[in-house]
Amino acid sequence: ETGVTQTPRHLVMGMTNKKSLKCEQHLGHNAMYWYKQSAKKPLELMFVYSLEERVENNSVPSRFSPECPNSSHLFLHLHTLQPEDSALYLCASSQDRGLAGDSSTDTQYFGPGTRLTVL
């Protein structure tokens, strides 16, 4: 148990559906992240929130829309996805945004992921 939970664990959706992924962290952290992990590819950072403000968006298509209502919750809203968006979506959190080079605050803790399949 890493203290980061994600729901649902598995999601199958059509290209016209709208769905949301949820992440909750119980660690008292200030920063949260969304990553995409596709087969045989490294982790791709999608969004970063620090103190509930988006601080980084790595050129992610607008069909992915994040929301961070408070420091414990992070959502990823999905609409009109494409089959190539099928992947494992991972949420992570860290004590702080991690630009101080301090491993005690930079280290990221991951949730179990949501396996998304877009038909």
Next chain:
Amino acid sequence: TQLLEQSPQFLSIQEGENLTVYCNSSSVFSSLQWYRQEPGEGPVLLVTVVTGGEVKKLKRLTFQFGDARKDSSLHITAAQPGDTGLYLCAGPPTYNNDMRFGAGTRLTVKP
């Protein structure tokens, strides 16, 4: 090219064998983390190394941070099927301290 290069990409061994996987960079890192990820799950933090030359042991796993803080290795003694998984290294390079991940080494330990 990845800032953190992990090798080998794939490794398949028999139970009881020893192995070493590597994480290399041309950049200096403030620290390096090692994670293990099992299929369908998120990465789980194994260890953080901070000081150049540092060695940390976690049961049969030995982690070393290079003297120049540009590389790290993970050695597993007497591997077991439960060690199977994707091993990821990650860390913040000192030039911007933004966390970066390697592509991972996928280890399979056969009984």
